[in-house]
Amino acid sequence: MDTTLTTQRRFLRPRIDETVEQLAARAMPDQPLENAVDRIKGWNLHIFAMRRPAGLLLGSDVVFVEPPRG
Amino acid sequence: MYDLLIKGGLVADGTGAPGFLADVAITGGRIVSVGPDLPGEARRTVDATGRLVAPGFIDPHTHFDVQLLWDGAAKPALEHGITSIVPGNCSLSLAPLRAGDRPGVIGMFQQIEEMPPEAFTQAFDWTWEDFAGYRAAIEPRLAINVAPLVGHSVIRQWVMGADAQQRAARLDEITAMGDLLRDCLEAGAVGLSTSFVDVDENGRPVPSRFAAFEELDGLCAVLGEFGRMLQIVPEFYDVDITIARIDQLADLSLAHGIPTTFSPVFDSQATPDAAPRALARVEEQFARGARVWPQVQTRPIDISFSLLRPSLFFARLPRWVRVLRLPLEQRLAALTDPSTVERMIADAGPDGGERLMGALIVRGGDRAPAGLAGRTLSSIAAERGETPVRALLSLSLENGLDVAFLAASRGHDDTARIGPMLANPHVHIGASDGGAHLASFATYGDTGYLFSEFVRKAGALTLEAAVKKITSDTAEIWGLKDRGVLREGLAADVVVFDAATIGRGAERPVFDMPGDGMRYIRDAIGIDTVVVNGEIAWSKGAYTDAAAGTICALN
Structure with missing residues (x-):
């Protein structure tokens, strides 16, 4: 039986009390922080656009750290 | 002498085996024999000539928690052939819940299930706080069997109070939640439900959504002590997130040896690759040994409102x-x-x-x-x-x-695409939401629609395969002891129906709920007789006085 998992869109789980900035820095340590935060916000509209209040980071969230795969 | 003899029907016994002509004899709430031309007398006889005789159907995703307090049959679910239900989905249950926390949870039921608030104040005497108390409150009047989930949001509320909707839990709080969950499982809960998508009446995420993964992992460790179910509602509007949730469920399943299930999985013309991608991921995770059961509903999405x-x-x-x-x-x-x-x-x-x-x-x-x-x-x-x-x-x-x-037809309405999904052995037919969304659509008749649309019209499943899907498969997935198959020694949950006509009636409003009272329902078509634990609960278009339902025993 094939037990290989295909590669899917990468995500992180927020750590307890982690801010968006801290998560962005963790996800993209080589990027300037502002760029990293912008990317995180753009890839996670379920958190930063659809939620009230927008940007409220929840402990259970799935936070994507790359854009959707083609 | 038997208590009940169902004579001369075509028996689809729930295993998927070809139907066979046989009688079903019942005594003391149990099936005592299945075979052709059984000898012996019976106190009551049901003539099933020309009818199909099957195990009672099992609905794994309902919200009848409140209705069961005044209606032990979960009407009209039972008349559609449903003999066992799983309430308490989506992180919400009516226990454990302190009296002071009731208003908040009523608001969540109002938001998520469209249950009028008067249902909580006019229809029953709210005397319990713990899970055993809720069980004791519903059990005496049950005409249907119940395998209740306990909701993560209410467990969180009990331990953390108002902070449940503010922050992650501390380690001592996670331990306390685990202890509370253990009490519920020992009192008969079939598992834990959680939600990653629901909001309360003020639009704020429900408590379960504030839980860090470590909290869910800790609760699943307790589920693992009992081998019980974790049910979740993922962010179903985004397939990438759904796949991430499937992976989380798989990890929890493998780490703790538990079954998991998620719903809904909707097929949509707007995102035609979404459901196939989610199901492909499920297949991969089953190949790893994980148990991640996607629930797919049979009915298209229609929403009514005023x-x-x-x-x-x-x-x-x-x-x-x-x-x-x-x-x-x-x-x-x-x-x-x-x-x-x-x-x-x-x-x-x-x-x-x-x-x-x-x-x-x-x-x-x-x-x-x-x-x-x-x-x-x-x-x-x-x-x-x-x-x-x-x-x-x-x-x-x-x-x-x-x-x-x-x-009308807001999605999930392409029979040619949905039929093969329902037939997929790793797909769990469910997600009816029975007892919820009262003023938006009827959550009844999905089993009838399975037979009318996907067996008779589309031929996507054989009659026997469809029966298996909503009986023995469901019982096995959820660990319901002695149900789902017509076999000697097992519980006598039986439905007798006309395979040529079984279906669902037109959606219609009725005014039988507390408060402003309105909900949409569908009548059953083609169901002759429904037997629960050996007692006839529905016959010839009417309910009986039988109240033989119980809290389901678990494996």
């Missing part, structure tokens, strides 16, 4: 929801206040609501004007020289708000 009460239709329009929650007098004032109306109209989009509301069909209502039923809002609006959203508001106001609109 401005008389809040509806799921407005889920993405919080201003509309707030207005529709107001008492009638205040609601009417808001709907005639120019500034409020202009903001509501703006919320419907820059096209005047054409995309969102133009295709709505007028269902009619007690005071709806003649000649509008069956017409689209777009055509009515054009005739009135209004935009669709203005037409919806003005038409409603002109008729005391009692105009019902139908948003």
Whole structure:
């Protein structure tokens, strides 16, 4: 039986009390922080656009750290 | 002498084996024999000639928690052949819950399940706080079997109080939640439900969504002590997130040796690759040894609403929801206040609501004007020289708000695509939401629709395979002891139906709920007899006085 998992869109789980900035820095340590935060916000509209209040980071969230795969 | 003998039917025993002509003999609530021309007398006999005889159907995703307190049959679920239900889904249950926390949870039930608040204040005496107390409150009147989940949100509320909707839990709080969950499982809970998508009546995420993964992992460790189920509602509108949740469930399943399930999985023409991608991921995780059961519903998505009460239709329009929650007098004032109306109209989009509301069909209502039923809002609006959203508001106001609109076929309606999904051995047929969304759509008759649409019309499943899907498969997935198969020694849950006609009736409003009382239901078609634990609970179009339901024993 094939037990290989295909590669899917990468995500992180927020750590307890982690801010968006801290998560962005963790996800993209080589990027300037502002760029990293912008990317995180753009890839996670379920958190930063659809939620009230927008940007409220929840402990259970799935936070994507790359854009959707083609 | 048998208590009950069901004679001469074609038995589909729930295993998927070809049907065979046989009698089913029942004594003491148990099946004592299945075979052709059984000898012996019986106190009662059901002539099943020309009918199919199957195990009672099992509905794994319902919200009958509240209704069971005054209606032990979960009507009209039972008359559709459902003999066992799983309430307590989506992180919400009525226990464990401290008396002081009731208002908040009532608000969540109101938001998520459209249960009128009067149901909690007028229909039963709320005497319990713990899970065993809830069980004791429903058990005496049960005509249907119940395998209740306990909700993560209420467990969180019990341990953390108001902080449950504010922050992650500390280690000591996670331990306390685990202890509480253990108490519930020992009192008969079939597992834990959680939600990653629901909000309360104020639009704030429900408590379970504030849980870090470590908390869910800790609770699943407790589930692992019992081998019980974790049920979740993922962010079903985004397949990438759904796949991430499937992976989380798989990790939890493997780490703790538990079954997991998620719902819904909707097929949509707008995102045709979404459901296939999710199911492909499920296949990969099953190949790893994980148990991640996706629940797929049979019925298409239709939503009905009027401005008389809040509806799921407005889920993405919080201003509309707030207005529709107001008492009638205040609601009417808001709907005639120019500034409020202009903001509501703006919320419907820059096209005047054409995309969102133009295709709505007028269902009619007690005071709806003649000649509008069956017409689209777009055509009515054009005739009135209004935009669709203005037409919806003005038409409603002109008729005391009692105009019902139908948003038909909003997805999950392509039989050629859904049939193979339902037949997939790793797909769990469910997600009915029975007992919820009262004012938006009927959550009854999905099993009848399985047979009428996917067995008879499309041929996507054989009759026996369809029966297996909603009986023994479900019992095995959930660990329900001695149910789901017609075999000597097992519980006598039986449904006798006409395989040529079984289906679901037209959706219709009824006014049988507490408070303002309205819900949509569908009548059963083709169901002759429903037997629960050996007692006839439904026969010839009517309920009996039997109350033989129980809390399901678990493996």
